[in-house]
Amino acid sequence: MRTLGRGHHRINLSTDYVDAGGEQLWVDILRATLKHGLAPRAWTDYLQLTVGGTLSNAGIGGQAFRHGPQIANVHELDVVTGTGEMVTCSRHKRKDLFFAALGGLGQFGIITRARIALESAPKQVRWVRLAYSDVVAFTRDQELLISKHASEAGFDYVEGQVQLNRTLTEGPKSTPFFSEADINRLAGLASETGSGAIYFIEAAMYYDETTAPSVNQKLEMVLAQLSFVPGFVFTKDVTYFQFLDRVRVEEVVLRSADVWDVPHPWLNLFVPRSRILDFDAGVLKGILGGDNPVGLILMYPMNMAKWTSQMTAVTPPTGEDVFYTVGLLRSALSPDELERLQRENQSALAFCDKEGIECKQYLPHYTSQDGWRRHFGAKWSNIAQLKNKYDPHAIMSRGQRIFPLPSVPAAGTATT
Ligand SMILES: Cc1cc2nc3c(=O)[nH]c(=O)nc-3n(C[C@H](O)[C@H](O)[C@H](O)COP(=O)(O)OP(=O)(O)OC[C@H]3O[C@@H](n4cnc5c(N)ncnc54)[C@H](O)[C@@H]3O)c2cc1C
Known part of the structure; x- marks a missing residue:
């Protein structure tokens, strides 16, 4: 996803949050925010990872006990869904997509921007x-x-x-x-x-x-x-x-x-x-x-x-x-x-x-849908519904092998 920003430094600060492109590396966010005496609160151990990549999992590290994982420190997301819709979502607006995308293994859309909470940075x-x-x-x-x-x-x-x-x-x-x-x-x-x-x-x-x-x-x-x-x-x-x-x-x-x-x-x-x-x-x-x-x-x-x-x-x-x-x-x-x-x-x-x-x-890996069903447990039916809503053609993050491609009619077959 690094090409998403076409090389632009898409990191914009406000007093208590930073807006970062999904393709931006956490280390670059740290550098940019520290210049203003600020920093995100929750980190992974390694920082050469993208915002979209860790937010699609959880983003855990030694600060999670106090601040939660990185996904608990996000105010807002821009997501391009599998239906091509560009959605700004948060806990208050289109919240089904917001919660789905956080830890969502890229299944519902591409996170193009995340608004991440900041605190005063320790020295x-x-x-x-x-x-x-x-x-x-x-x-x-x-x-x-x-x-x-x-x-x-x-x-x-x-x-x-x-x-x-x-x-x-x-x-x-x-x-x-x-x-x-x-x-x-x-x-x-x-x-x-x-x-x-x-x-x-x-x-x-x-x-x-x-x-x-x-x-x-x-x-x-x-x-x-x-x-x-x-x-x-x-x-x-x-x-x-x-x-x-x-x-x-x-x-x-x-x-x-x-x-x-x-x-x-x-x-x-x-x-x-x-x-x-x-x-x-x-x-x-x-x-x-x-x-x-x-x-x-x-x-x-x-x-x-x-x-x-x-x-x-x-x-x-x-x-x-x-x-x-x-x-x-x-x-x-x-x-x-x-x-x-x-x-x-x-x-x-x-x-x-x-x-x-x-x-x-x-950071799960399963080779069958059965494995994924067991992994998601009680969340599975909701996840399947959200997948159907936001990515019905299963084009997003197919490499995770969670949802099979819908069957495509063979060439020449009449469709209605
Ligand atoms: C050396 C190393 C140390 C790590 N340490 C930690 C750690 O301390 N804590 C922790 O929580 N994790 C850790 N990880 C795991 C890391 O969080 C995941 O591998 C994460 O996916 C890495 O992000 P990436 O930028 O490399 O993602 P990529 O490899 O680019 O993407 C991984 C998957 O995330 C999804 N994805 C990526 N970008 C987007 C986007 N913009 N929108 C929607 N979906 C997207 C896709 O499903 C994609 O297949 C570590 C990984 C490495 C390699």
């Missing part, structure tokens, strides 16, 4: 990693952190990572976060745990000139409530831009090692909070336990209340207040490894099925 970030050897303490602390309101002492960004059976030299070394001595200490910690798994809370506290003097004290107050392994706190101060654009640094490192443009058999799942420990035991420590591929595993909770059920995006159907996103973001460096990682993904899904873990795929 600096205290970036923190806390190591855990126990998944129970890790998840309990994550859930405590995401329960905090902006007015309380807490973090502004909360994510988490799982390191399985790693020597801890290759992963963290590619980021400048850990020193050589830190890596040795972490390797020691990993070898002490029976499973070899260690967990990191990755968190961030925003500040600027006025709040800088109190950031140490605020951090101490938060850390005092947590149960990470004593002494395993790692911090770093960076600008807000550096923090948000951090995966770009990884990208450069991986590209130079020729391991960026390789197959990524990623599997992202939303797992109900009540089953996250079963998932950890069965999938992370079980099915993937012996693994050591390039890549990472993300695991962090989000608050259901920040998601809008009318949107097409799907969350676990269990009705719990909190669910986890688990991203198996692994790379395959050979055809054999690709096959193995794909097999493991299938085993992880089969495990959830067998154990009755009602998870949902994020």
